[in-house]
Amino acid sequence: MTDTNRHPIGPLRLRAILKLCFTVTVVLVACSLSWEAWPATGALTAIVLAALACARIRLAVLLRRLTLFLPIMTLVAISIPLSQGFNPTWLKIAATVFMRGVVSFLSGLWLIQVLPFDNLLYTMRTLRVPAVVLACLSMMHRYLFVLWEETERIRTARRARRLGPVSRFSEWTAAIGLVGTLVIRSLDRGHRIHRAMLARGWDGHLRPWN
Amino acid sequence: MHIPDGLLDTPICLVTGGISIAAVGYSVHRLKDSLADRTVPMTGMVAAMVFAGQMVNFPVAVGTSGHLVGGVLAARLLGPWAACLALTLVLFVQKFLFNDGGLLALGPNVFHMSVIGALGGYAIQSLVARLAGDTPRTRVIGVVISGWVTVMAAALLCSIEFAVSHAANPDFRFLKFLALMMMFHAVIGIGESLISGGIIRYVATRRPELLYHPPTIAPGPWRAAITTGFWLALLAIVLLAPFASSSPDGLESAIAESDLSPLPSDSFSLFDNYTAVLSTNNWESWSVVLSGLLGTSIVFFIAMVLGRPLTRPAAPEGTGD
Numbered sequence: 001m002t003d004t005n006r007h008p009i010g011p012l013r014l015r016a017i018l019k020l021c022f023t024v025t026v027v028l029v030a031c032s033l034s035w036e037a038w039p040a041t042g043a044l045t046a047i048v049l050a051a052l053a054c055a056r057i058r059l060a061v062l063l064r065r066l067t068l069f070l071p072i073m074t075l076v077a078i079s080i081p082l083s084q085g086f087n088p089t090w091l092k093i094a095a096t097v098f099m100r101g102v103v104s105f106l107s108g109l110w111l112i113q114v115l116p117f118d119n120l121l122y123t124m125r126t127l128r129v130p131a132v133v134l135a136c137l138s139m140m141h142r143y144l145f146v147l148w149e150e151t152e153r154i155r156t157a158r159r160a161r162r163l164g165p166v167s168r169f170s171e172w173t174a175a176i177g178l179v180g181t182l183v184i185r186s187l188d189r190g191h192r193i194h195r196a197m198l199a200r201g202w203d204g205h206l207r208p209w210n
Numbered sequence: 211m212h213i214p215d216g217l218l219d220t221p222i223c224l225v226t227g228g229i230s231i232a233a234v235g236y237s238v239h240r241l242k243d244s245l246a247d248r249t250v251p252m253t254g255m256v257a258a259m260v261f262a263g264q265m266v267n268f269p270v271a272v273g274t275s276g277h278l279v280g281g282v283l284a285a286r287l288l289g290p291w292a293a294c295l296a297l298t299l300v301l302f303v304q305k306f307l308f309n310d311g312g313l314l315a316l317g318p319n320v321f322h323m324s325v326i327g328a329l330g331g332y333a334i335q336s337l338v339a340r341l342a343g344d345t346p347r348t349r350v351i352g353v354v355i356s357g358w359v360t361v362m363a364a365a366l367l368c369s370i371e372f373a374v375s376h377a378a379n380p381d382f383r384f385l386k387f388l389a390l391m392m393m394f395h396a397v398i399g400i401g402e403s404l405i406s407g408g409i410i411r412y413v414a415t416r417r418p419e420l421l422y423h424p425p426t427i428a429p430g431p432w433r434a435a436i437t438t439g440f441w442l443a444l445l446a447i448v449l450l451a452p453f454a455s456s457s458p459d460g461l462e463s464a465i466a467e468s469d470l471s472p473l474p475s476d477s478f479s480l481f482d483n484y485t486a487v488l489s490t491n492n493w494e495s496w497s498v499v500l501s502g503l504l505g506t507s508i509v510f511f512i513a514m515v516l517g518r519p520l521t522r523p524a525a526p527e528g529t530g531d
Binding site: 024028031065072073079082083085087089093096097098099100101103104105107109111112115120130132135136139140141142144146148150151155168171173175176177178179180181182183184186187188189190193194197198202203204 | 214215216217219220238241242247248249250251252253254255256257258259261262263265266267268269278283287295296299300302303305306307308309312313314376379381382383386387390404405408409412413416417420
């Protein structure tokens with residue numbers, strides 16, 4: 001497999017690179033601040049929230065994501081005092097980890113809001129990421145939702161065949177059967193796609209993208 | 211669960227990220243030889259399948275559930291190199307499409323799940339196959355064992371990374387944290403073993419030809435193995451040497467605690483305590499790196515010289531006299 005194309009950095013990709021750089025900078029700065037520097041962390045949070053507002057993220061989406069993330073981050077933050085005891089410094093340590101995690105999460109949320117995945121793939125091409133990696137990634141992205149829907153179909157069919165409550169053991173065997181069926185169907189699909197690619201002249205060499 | 215940003219220090223994330231990039235880069239390099247034109251469709255499809263498989267919840271107790279990690283499963287389906295790439299793609303998509311896990315923490319996450327999970331998992335499966343024979347039953351046993359061991363290994367590494375990140379905290383109790391992590395992940399590891407082993411058993415009984423069968427490859431030239439090892443050793447030194455501890459090692463501690471006479475300090479030493487190459491202040495980390503590079507190069511050179519007669523082709527039979 002050879003990488004046959006190199007794209008120059010256009011305005012679209014330059015914007016994408018700037019967005020990536022902004023996010024990396026925010027995460028780096030957030031992860032270098034401790035609890036004592038809470039005004040700086042507050043300012044950073046305000047900047048990221050303003051960026052999220054400019055990106056027109058819906059408040060319901062933001063709240064739903066935070067509702068899922070905050071309990072997990074709280075558990076992660078108190079894992080340190082759990083291992084060392086709740087002495088006078090535990091709150092500062094836990095708060096530092098919590099603040100860093102939340103600001104980084106918000107900046108990641110902004111990034112996925114303003115940088116569509118296909119644009120990210122084009123940008124990675126500009127950044128000289130190996131073509132085989134990008135091809136695998138775009139193939140995964142293409143079939144991710146197909147397999148997701150397939151999983152739901154298998155799950156629905158299994159639920160329809162189930163009558164009444166089942167034991168924990170039965171639930172496990174059913175789930176293993178579900179993923180096992182998914183594995184077989186996915187690999188079969190992969191072989192079919194491979195044959196279709198061969199029929200269209202695929203020889204393992206990647207062609208330029210437009 | 212993926213490690214979020216903020217839990218580990220930035221240098222730890224960068225070091226594990228460097229190791230992960232090296233391991234995934236080497237996997238991509240090896241892929242060109244192993245799967246050829248099937249690499250793209252099969253790796254992409256298995257990566258998508260692992261992603262979808264992680265959405266299936268396995269009930270554990272009231273209100274809690276677990277899910278597949280997928281490293282050892284992918285290794286059994288694709289082989290080590292494609293599995294390492296597939297798991298890396300899963301983590302990448304989870305971050306950049308769903309914002310799951312940290313950005314800097316992508317390094318440790320890839321290290322734990324792709325490198326340890328897929329490459330380490332495949333190594334354990336190969337070891338089991340070598341010890342117990344390569345049969346359908348031992349393949350499932352290999353997946354079960356590797357599922358548990360890789361989860362525990364990842365937990366151990368995560369604990370060490372965590373301890374290094376919080377080394378400045380005098381109240382942090384590493385052993386207590388490690389015990390908690392290992393106990394918690396021992397249960398998670400059992401779940402991963404059961405799920406991965408169950409899935410492989412399911413596939414092996416229905417479609418055994420879909421599983422990965424390692425090709426029989428003649429051993430490569432010794433020069434390539436030595437060169438690879440040499441560059442990996444140099445990479446490890448450059449990445450890890452700046453974080454070397456200045457505390458005494460086991461031998462120095464034992465000498466200090468015993469009544470033995472101290473080691474002579476006025477004797478000549480080329481790289482005294484690994485910092486003598488650049489003895490200027492503030493250059494100690496670079497000095498350690500340079501000492502490591504020079505030392506490794508010298509050791510490799512000696513090994514090459516001493517090992518050279520062993521690699522020469524044997525004289526044809528019947529010509530000895």
